[in-house]
Amino acid sequence: MPLQRRVAYLTMIAVALAVAGTSVAGYVTLRYSLYRALDQEMVETASSLAVPTAQDIRTVSGLTERALRAGNISAAAVRSDGTIFYVPDERAHLVLGQDEVAIAKTQQGYSARNGYTTDGAPYRIVAVPITELGNYAMVLGRPLEATNRILSSLWLVLIVFGGAGVGLAAVAGAAVARSSLRPVRELSAAVEHIAVTDDLTPIPVTGNDELSRLAEEFNRMLTSLASSRDRQKQLIADAGHELRTPLTSLRTNIELLQADARTGMLRPEDRTEILSDVSAQLAEFTTLIGDLVQLARDEEVAAAPEPIDFRDVVNAALDRVRLRGPGLTFDVELNPLYVVGESDTLERAVTNLLDNAVKWSPPGGVVRVQLEGDRLRVADQGPGINEADLPYIFDRFYRADTARNTPGTGLGLSIVARTVERHGGWVKAGRSAQGGAEFTLCLPGSTTLEGLEQKSDQNSTRLTASSTN
Numbered sequence: 001m002p003l004q005r006r007v008a009y010l011t012m013i014a015v016a017l018a019v020a021g022t023s024v025a026g027y028v029t030l031r032y033s034l035y036r037a038l039d040q041e042m043v044e045t046a047s048s049l050a051v052p053t054a055q056d057i058r059t060v061s062g063l064t065e066r067a068l069r070a071g072n073i074s075a076a077a078v079r080s081d082g083t084i085f086y087v088p089d090e091r092a093h094l095v096l097g098q099d100e101v102a103i104a105k106t107q108q109g110y111s112a113r114n115g116y117t118t119d120g121a122p123y124r125i126v127a128v129p130i131t132e133l134g135n136y137a138m139v140l141g142r143p144l145e146a147t148n149r150i151l152s153s154l155w156l157v158l159i160v161f162g163g164a165g166v167g168l169a170a171v172a173g174a175a176v177a178r179s180s181l182r183p184v185r186e187l188s189a190a191v192e193h194i195a196v197t198d199d200l201t202p203i204p205v206t207g208n209d210e211l212s213r214l215a216e217e218f219n220r221m222l223t224s225l226a227s228s229r230d231r232q233k234q235l236i237a238d239a240g241h242e243l244r245t246p247l248t249s250l251r252t253n254i255e256l257l258q259a260d261a262r263t264g265m266l267r268p269e270d271r272t273e274i275l276s277d278v279s280a281q282l283a284e285f286t287t288l289i290g291d292l293v294q295l296a297r298d299e300e301v302a303a304a305p306e307p308i309d310f311r312d313v314v315n316a317a318l319d320r321v322r323l324r325g326p327g328l329t330f331d332v333e334l335n336p337l338y339v340v341g342e343s344d345t346l347e348r349a350v351t352n353l354l355d356n357a358v359k360w361s362p363p364g365g366v367v368r369v370q371l372e373g374d375r376l377r378v379a380d381q382g383p384g385i386n387e388a389d390l391p392y393i394f395d396r397f398y399r400a401d402t403a404r405n406t407p408g409t410g411l412g413l414s415i416v417a418r419t420v421e422r423h424g425g426w427v428k429a430g431r432s433a434q435g436g437a438e439f440t441l442c443l444p445g446s447t448t449l450e451g452l453e454q455k456s457d458q459n460s461t462r463l464t465a466s467s468t469n
Contacts, residue, residue, distance in 0.1 A: 019162040073140055074092070074123065077139065095118060096115075100127040107129040110128045125140070126140055249277075253278050308341060310445065311337065312343070325358035331369065349419040360383065379436060416439075425444060426442050
């Protein structure tokens with residue numbers, strides 16, 4: 001069943017139950033009030049008749065049919081042994097029972113019940129003790145036709161107006177359901193449109209209720225999905241462009257080796273050179289694929305990041321890079337810095353910066369590595385970066401004109417920028433005091449572990465307050 005119809009039905013059922021409960025309560029209350037008022041009036045009348053009846057119990061104080069009809073009552077007296085005394089000329093008598101006999105025996109209180117006369121007419125019957133005689137009770141009855149007519153009219157009114165109220169509630173429930181669920185229908189239509197057309201355009205949002213906030217979150221999801229798709233398309237396009245040239249070269253070398261296997265046309269030294277070239281190209285492919293995988297990761301910083309001594313990260317990267325620049329001098333100055341994040345990815349980013357410095361440093365050059373405060377600076381004595389290339393130096397696959405013929409994938413600095421950004425920091429490139437390139441990496445952290453813990457507690461408190469608001 002559609003949600004709109006369910007809401008309308010539930011509204012109608014709720015109103016019907018409320019109307020039914022109110023009607024029953026009103027009917028029972030009015031019935032009780034009518035009977036109570038009738039009983040009180042009849043008890044007073046019976047008590048007033050009990051005194052003269054005690055004087056002449058056999059004729060019930062001399063009452064006649066005409067007197068009873070004028071008062072719209074029926075009267076009788078009953079003895080404790082069950083003997084009943086009726087008005088002599090009364091044609092239809094009250095049918096008495098044990099309730100009235102019990103009043104005659106106990107001589108206490110009164111009884112009231114619904115009963116009948118001998119001709120089947122419904123009556124309200126009350127009995128009060130005749131204290132002057134001691135073992136008799138005065139019984140009085142009054143027709144219930146008028147009272148029952150009032151109750152029947154009330155029941156009919158409750159049914160008619162209750163049914164009309166339920167009908168109006170059904171119409172109102174359908175209107176409310178249709179109006180309230182309009183944002184849901186729009187959101188559902190947008191989802192169906194996206195599923196059919198693959199169009200990730202956000203939907204318009206109005207209002208400030210729960211459904212509007214749901215639509216806003218849906219739009220944020222669409223924006224994130226569209227951004228992810230654009231990055232994927234760009235990555236595929238860039239990777240295809242970068243892979244085309246080395247693949248062509250690799251295919252050419254392999255075809256030469258296959259032709260040489262059939263004809264023996266290559267000299268041994270040429271064959272060795274081609275194999276070395278193929279090996280270098282395979283190594284370059286391996287590096288390129290690793291960088292592409294690193295860039296393709298869409299997850300954020302680990303869900304449970306840990307405190308890290310950033311000096312350990314830099315030292316691990318230095319140990320790795322020193323093997324690649326045996327003739328270089330590394331001038332290292334590392335001051336304490338503690339951050340929260342992933343040590344592996346941060347080490348990869350620092351390694352890429354150091355690899356870049358080793359790559360452009362002249363033989364016997366000095367690579368300056370300084371960690372001070374929340375900033376890490378890596379400077380070399382190479383040719384530096386042209387001013388025209390600075391805005392694009394962290395773009396994927398970007399390579400300056402001077403780097404076209406050097407080894408590398410063009411992804412190392414992109415990985416650095418993305419990793420630092422994921423950890424809440426920034427990185428920029430410039431020219432060092434020695435004329436080479438200098439990269440400055442900034443990460444949020446503290447120079448002491450205690451300070452880092454305090455910052456983490458403050459961030460958690462702010463996040464909790466934001467969530468509560």
